[in-house]
Amino acid sequence: MRILVIGGGAREHALCHAFSRDPAVTELHCAPGNAGIAASATCHPVDQLDGSAVAELALGLGAELVVVGPEAPLVAGVADAVRAAGLPVFGPGAEAARLEGSKAFAKEVMAAAGVPTARSHVCATPAEADAALDAFGPPYVVKDDGLAAGKGVVVTDDLAEARAHARGCERVVIEEYLDGPEVSLFAVTDGETVVPLTPAQDFKRALDGDLGPNTGGMGAYTPLPWADPGLTDEVLETVLRPTVAELRRRGTPFSGLLYAGLALTSRGVRVVEFNARFGDPETQVVLARLETPLAGLLLAAATGELAAFPPLSWSDGAAVTVVIAADGYPAAPRTGDPVEGLEAVAAEDAPAVHVLHAGTRRDEEGRIVSAGGRVLSVTALGVDLAEARDRAYRAVGRIGLAGSQHRTDIAERAASDQSPTIE
Ligand code: AMP
Ligand code: GLY
Numbered sequence: 001m002r003i004l005v006i007g008g009g010a011r012e013h014a015l016c017h018a019f020s021r022d023p024a025v026t027e028l029h030c031a032p033g034n035a036g037i038a039a040s041a042t043c044h045p046v047d048q049l050d051g052s053a054v055a056e057l058a059l060g061l062g063a064e065l066v067v068v069g070p071e072a073p074l075v076a077g078v079a080d081a082v083r084a085a086g087l088p089v090f091g092p093g094a095e096a097a098r099l100e101g102s103k104a105f106a107k108e109v110m111a112a113a114g115v116p117t118a119r120s121h122v123c124a125t126p127a128e129a130d131a132a133l134d135a136f137g138p139p140y141v142v143k144d145d146g147l148a149a150g151k152g153v154v155v156t157d158d159l160a161e162a163r164a165h166a167r168g169c170e171r172v173v174i175e176e177y178l179d180g181p182e183v184s185l186f187a188v189t190d191g192e193t194v195v196p197l198t199p200a201q202d203f204k205r206a207l208d209g210d211l212g213p214n215t216g217g218m219g220a221y222t223p224l225p226w227a228d229p230g231l232t233d234e235v236l237e238t239v240l241r242p243t244v245a246e247l248r249r250r251g252t253p254f255s256g257l258l259y260a261g262l263a264l265t266s267r268g269v270r271v272v273e274f275n276a277r278f279g280d281p282e283t284q285v286v287l288a289r290l291e292t293p294l295a296g297l298l299l300a301a302a303t304g305e306l307a308a309f310p311p312l313s314w315s316d317g318a319a320v321t322v323v324i325a326a327d328g329y330p331a332a333p334r335t336g337d338p339v340e341g342l343e344a345v346a347a348e349d350a351p352a353v354h355v356l357h358a359g360t361r362r363d364e365e366g367r368i369v370s371a372g373g374r375v376l377s378v379t380a381l382g383v384d385l386a387e388a389r390d391r392a393y394r395a396v397g398r399i400g401l402a403g404s405q406h407r408t409d410i411a412e413r414a415a416s417d418q419s420p421t422i423e
Contacts, residue, residue: 001295002027004058005041006048006078007069008034010323010358010377011280014287015067015294016041017354022293029061035368036357048073051081058087065090065299068256071147074276075101079256088302092276095252099243100259100276103143103173110271113246115239117271120175129166132174133159141178145171153214178263178270181420183224184282185232185260187240188297191253193306194240195297196232198289198314199224200282201411201420206330208409215330216374219410220282221320221385222289226419231269235260239271255301284356284379285319320388320411321379322396326359326370327403333373335359340400342368345378353380353395375401385415 001024005012013036019025020040031054033043046053049072058066066082068074068091077094091097098105104122109115118141121132133140140162144152146169154165155177166172182204186197200222206212228234239260247254259275278286287294291313300309326333345355356379359372378395382388389411396406413420 001025001064001299002029002062003295004029004031004061004063004066005069006031006054006066006073008032008037008048009070009280009372010356010374011278011283012069013037013356013358014284014377014379015069015278017356018287018290018294022295024293024295027061029063031057034357034371035360035362036355038362049076049078051076051078054078055081055085055087058082059085063087065295065302067091067298069277071097071100071275071277074256075147088299090298090302091256092254093252096247096254097276099247099254099274101147102145103273104145104171106274107173109243109246113242115242115271116269118175118178120173123166123172123174126163126167129172129174130163133162133166136174136176139177141175142166142169143173143175144169145173155214178265178272180263180265182272183227183231183262183264184220184279185235185240185262186278186282186286187236187258187260188301188306189240189244189255189258190301190304190306191244191248191255192304194236194244194258195306195309195312196236196240197286197312198222199227199232200279200286201414202279202282203407203410206325206405208407213330215325217279217281218323218325218407219321220285221318221388221411221414222282222285223318225385225414225417227264231264235262235269238269243274255304280358281321281323281377284321284377288319288379288381289315289317291315315381317381317383318385318388319379319381320385320392321356321377322392322406322410323358323374324376324378324396324399324401324404324406325374326372326401327405329373329405334403335370335372336363337370337402337404339368339370339375341398344398345395348398349380349391349395352382352391353378355379355395355399370401375404385411389415
């Protein structure tokens with residue numbers, strides 16, 4: 001199978017890594033890709049937001065499956081353009097991708113489908129926002145309605161900060177605070193059949209102990225030894241299937257990856273957010289444990305044949321990923337610093353550890369340098385979380401990047417059999 005992956009972050013590198021282990025994949029292409037992806041795929045400098053350019057590339061390559069990784073091209077309608085060109089594409093069209101592109105739309109779909117989520121108000125003026133903040137009380141949860149790369153949400157006890165964030169957004173969703181640990185559950189769907197993957201946990205805050213600003217995600221692990229074994233089935237019945245059914249009923253079926261960000265509150269499971277694509281960095285650990293070849297699964301979703309797909313198979317062990325971010329991330333990441341030590345990790349730690357590239361590129365001298373806020377995602381497998389964690393951190397210790405930062409507590413509590421802290 002000839003595959004074209006759209007995007008150029010660690011998630012797309014994880015997808016390419018999984019495809020390169022799949023014997024059904026004969027050719028792998030990526031647009032635009034990055035310095036790490038270039039080792040296993042042919043990279044094409046195509047604008048990932050330009051649907052006709054992507055469709056033209058896919059047709060030119062004779063792609064048999066196009067996988068759109070990030071949210072921005074999905075919301076921009078790139079999957080629609082590829083579908084219109086007659087090629088199988090994994091990823092929802094622009095209408096269904098609004099589940100991620102607009103928090104207000106997601107709330108409306110959840111209300112119609114009876115999916116449990118935080119009570120909320122959509123506010124278009126400062127007076128409405130003030131009234132909503134007052135009604136809910138602290139901690140305040142203020143969300144920019146549009147796409148914001150994981151950085152549009154402010155959770156704070158400080159009313160002035162909550163107000164200031166609300167005023168900086170055109171339309172804002174203000175909602176009830178949800179207590180309890182968070183879980184990310186991904187599901188592959190063709191718009192009708194829903195196949196859940198294994199749950200994972202992401203670490204959204206920049207600093208150890210869940211302090212500091214929200215980021216795109218600083219690390220992740222799977223499985224979740226502390227979670228109820230019935231969680232996946234419960235979320236499938238109460239969240240994933242009703243949401244997919246509601247979008248089908250509206251005539252805008254969601255096919256691709258439905259990501260439910262969940263809070264396990266004292267009053268039950270609640271949806272924090274939906275995303276319309278694989279999460280980053282959870283994908284790195286989820287795909288590391290997926291034994292079912294990936295290409296056939298995503299093709300079955302793209303072609304509406306998931307109902308006949310055999311059950312997924314998972315490795316028994318655990319996976320942990322630690323993100324190495326640039327100096328200044330998330331506010332003002334510095335780029336252009338050389339990345340050292342990748343050969344040492346390949347020599348000493350592979351195959352249990354693989355390093356996925358997020359923001360990297362090759363400079364004029366051929367060196368790999370940082371090119372974004374999150375730079376690398378160091379991913380390790382182990383018999384259990386403790387072993388995977390040790391391996392990941394040992395490899396992180398071999399990597400040099402001037403001024404870089406990473407959290408030191410990814411999967412720490414879960415590895416010692418404790419449930420995660422409540423943010
Ligand atoms: P979102 O982009 O909606 O996932 O929000 C980013 C992060 O903000 C989430 O992962 C949570 O940690 C936090 N958050 C969002 N909504 C709530 C809420 N209603 N209550 C508590 N924390 C929230
Ligand atoms: N892991 C958070 C996200 O992908 O949005």
